[in-house]
Amino acid sequence: MTEMNEMHEMNDLTGMTGMTVPVSRAWADLVTSTTWGAVPPVSQLVARRVLSDTVGSAVAGARSEPVERLVQALSDLGLAGHVTVPGRSETWSSSIAATVTGAAVRAGASAVGGAVGGAVVVDDPVTHFRPAASVGAAALAAATASDVRLGELLTAIVLGTEVGCRLADALEPGHSGRGWDLDGTVGHVAAVVAAARLLRLEPEQVAHAVAVAATEATGHRALGSSPAAAVQAGMAAGDAVEAALLAERGLVGPPASIEGRRGMLALMGDHVDLELAASKLREGLGDRWVSERLAPEPVGEDGDAVLRQLLAESPETPWRSVLASLDR
């Protein structure tokens, strides 16, 4: 009987809720139209904090056991490239660099449980989604591969963070309650938004990249702080970069990848009201930044050496020279 259902589904290719624009398409418009100058100051601070967490934690975790084993496994498979990751000498393709960086971010934070080497761990106070491991790692790898300005990297990060917070809100609490790991699952979709921005995808391509990341979203909370948990967080970042590259080259996915009857919310949430959730995921994009809640209270009071330097840098500075100065 299930073979029958498989075919029945394929006859009904739309699966869309109503006549409104698909969520992925609304996000695509946000991704392609947002400028750094249009991002409110509090959200700009959030972007800098996430980048600071990414760089600081990636360096802190670079020599951790999970990363050592991941690097061994990837080297065993013969993987290589030219993209660097913080705190290590090996170089990779951009997608694998994102995987290694994301694993290091997760391992770096869990190693010391909070502040890492002076860096502040930035997670969502509501859902505990941590953008650095996925969004930050994907953005870092994509930016390192393509040489963009700091402002562009920060824009990509704030866009991914915003989508991640909204998606986590839509899925929780039933999602992690069932065992899914937000950094791995939501991380896939949030990170693909950042990667798509840095690769300057067309709006249609952004939506397809979101579809690929959504169907690949995965990760298991039961792994806790084991090496495997770090790897699956990293895979969100790596798969996201890969998904954006596939969409750039012409891969096409379904329009309702997020809110469709057989899409991410329906399968990975716990009885989510799809229409209501979809409207919240689209509502006020670009005007209202849900991710503002990742700023510290009161705004601007915390910070570390990396963050202070990022706060001082002009958004016009090339990312690679910022990175070189951070490395000192």
Added chain:
Amino acid sequence: VLSRSVSETLVRRVSDGLPDVVRAETVRSLLNVVGTSIAASHSETVDVIVGVATQHEGTGSARVPGRDESLDPLNAALATGTAAHLDDFDDTHLETVVHPAAAVFAAGLALASSYDVAGVTFLDAMALGMEIQLRLALAMTPWHYDQGWHITGTVGSVGAAVTAAHLMGLDATATSAAMGLASSLPLGHREGFGTMVKPLHPGKAAANGLLAAALARRGVAAAPDALEAPNGYFAMLSPHVELSRVADRLGDRWELLENTYKPYPCGIVSHPAIEAAERLHPQVAGREIVGVTVHCHPLVVELTGNPTPGDGLSARFSTIHGVAVGLLDGTVGLEQYAEARVGATDVAGLRARVALSPSPDIPRDSAAVEVVLDTGEHLRADIDHVRGSLARPLTDAQLDEKVRRLISARFPEGAARIIEVTRALPGLSGLGEFLTAIVTGR
């Protein structure tokens, strides 16, 4: 501890040698998936994947059937697994709707250039990976798929991990870790059906399983109860689970023996009517047809009732198209679902003269087709059990013929060689000849 006991049983069973009948069926599954992979090797979707890999530092020494490029193993697994499932013409386990060969073949082949194992080891690795997929799938069927998961992707990562672990020579402990790690990386939503994302699922599952095995080889552990824990694999993926089906007589009873091979590249409910139409083709002998009646199960109307398909994908959901083109061409393969044939005037003209006549008394694997010629002559063919059904599996000769046609689109001269080497694989001491044949057609 389910993953531990399962991997111990599998590792022990394979060291004793798998039963001949299991190896024989695995060869059939392999042959079929070699055919589908080669046929789709230059499809747009596979071009995209290979293009990204070659443009963005994803090259290496792993090969993809029918392709010139050498990719890194993760990209090769992604490309091969996607090609294997692309036309939905790969093997099908009917009870669970899993297509079990795609992900395990892709993961295994991606390792073939670095682990030159004996042919029989490659086959055994595939058999173990297929069997574990089907066991996991049985425990969640039908609830998991009905919810909207693409089961081929969600069980595929674990199957691919087991296949890769065997090729890497991992022991039961590491194999169990590989399974546990892969079980945290299931993927695939049915929302993507009808798009390029659907075949991507077994491809990505293969890559995830391969990485899980590589990590396990380097000592990364997984939660021992990753499968059955309260917030583990099954709890996340299915509202109901029959856990006992995973290990029930594992190693003695082989679910992979129930694997089937589609004779036609379209929805299974159409198959009996298409076989009847093919059978009538020589009797029609080019004469003018004025009317066609298809006596079929009511699901044919419900699921594949489209009378006027506009493209290759919608034609796969049109029994009427399959019958028309079967009567005209005498054979129904990928070519009959290409845009050129779907849009041809003779096909469209005959489609307009085909009517479905459903009856609940007709079994799902049966159909009859009646043709009225302009001479007034009546022709009729009855199919009791369609080719490719469990009651009437494809014979080796029929499977070879299917695979020959799949391969010929890519390698007009290479099919015989590829089929010969694939069938000879159990006796080969290494994978070199097999790999060369399926990559180059020679």
